[in-house]
Amino acid sequence: MSWLEQLKRSLVIARKDVWIYYAKGPVMVFGLIFPLFLLMAFTIGRNMTVRDLFPGLMGMAIFFTSTAVGPAILPWEARSRTLERLVTAPVEVWALLLGDVFASFVFGILISLIPLAVAVVMGVEVIHVVVFVLGMLLATFCFASLSILLSVYPPTDVPATVMMLSSLVRFPLVFISGVFVPVDELPGWGRAISSVSPLTYFVDLARYSISGISYYSAPVDLAVMTVFAAVFLLAAVKLHERFLPQRFS
């Protein structure tokens, strides 16, 4: 079985996810409202320009949208009793999970285009367009991979459990990522903590894209996000392979 054929099947799975999980009304509404809500929460009553807020806001928008549904997909399938049929199809575990990652990726990109457009209309100028686009694609893929990793344990069929546990990871991660304060203004320990979050590197890169200023250099940001994405994806495949059987009993 060629990996190309498997890749094709993961696209089939991604399309299925989009139909079923993302096309649901509440998810779309959440995706649309949430970034706008963030924008307002951060601009109203604060003496900061949209340009100052842009890196952090884009980071949050991408991070929250691309990790919004991913963790719940497998528990949902287990609960609705569609999982056994799906995983016994001639699809490798990596292809199946990659399908779920693609679905989260598409959702993250599409929704994040909205705050991006708003920011551009409000006068934010992206100088390094290619770097920014690359970073946005990479970051979204990286976070989408993380979202699938978050559903590994416990191998439950209760989506709410996974969503709660994944929030325990997602929210702290945002707070340590230099979203509110640029990395170079953080104390030494803050910088050390922020370096374990992949979001830090996207925010840094976004800052570079609009101002040319960054803490790490753009190639470092891109490289680190690539490494994070690879680690998340590999860990997700290995761990899901191990825990998947426990979803059936």
Add this chain to the structure above:
Amino acid sequence: MDAIQVKDLTKRFRSFTAVDHISFSVVEGEIFGFLGPNGSGKSTTIRMLTGIVKPDEGTAAIMDHDISRDPIRARESIGFVPEMANAYVELTAWRNLMLMGELYGVPRREREERAGDLLRRFGLYERRDDQVRGFSKGMRQRLLLCMSLINDPPVLILDEPASGLDVESSRLIKDVIRDLNRAGTTVFLTTHNIEDASQLCDRVAIINQGRIIAVDRPEALRRMGGGLHCIELNFSGSVSENELSGFTCVREVRRSGDKLRLYVDDIDMAIGCIADYSRAHDLRILTLNTLAPSLEDIFVRLTTGVESDELAGAA
């Protein structure tokens, strides 16, 4: 060639052995049944064949593709309906079928043509553009069968395909299984229903507590019960099952509705005992029938045999 070949397959959940060194083979072209009570290890065996449960010991191959070394090939040669599964209720019947066809790499033209044929055959064609959400349990099970056939598999694996369905769906499903088999598809199914097994299967393996205790044609299994007979009766008053099963000529007593079933070796002797018993207790026999040994009787005999052997071993 054997369509399915299983050797010493074993699965433990912690210290509990759910499937215990099972070996059997399903010959190409036959309908092979796994018959056993709930919890006997049927679904676990199937899950090892479909590759979602890793065996602790043993090997298995489907159409000569080893399930551990070549799981994708093995899966491509089967159609599978899990126990208590569901199609995607948010999608239409048609989309569910297309999705499954694509996952099996069936070319577009082929899967559309086959989907149409299958839906017609299972009486779902008119409903193909409806969301599965509105389907009854029987319709959903029929759709799952359509989905399992979209890749035109040489082997069909069905976990309790007809249990808990309305009569019409159940009959339709059994008819289609027989038709498919006549056209060359090998079928491996599980059931806890003896009638289903004897109606459908060419051969039946009786499985209990993770072990196969007999494999044969349904009639041969019936014959195995040769010495065993069943007397069904009821009395005018209440009787103690313990006292009845205490008689040496009675192997086993079961309650069946308002009647009692006594499994006995010698009808003549047993009826004598029963008559003496009812006179001694001032009871009247209201009805008494002798039943030819059914597969169920054989089953009772075989499975209780295993238990009493074990008890003897433990004592």
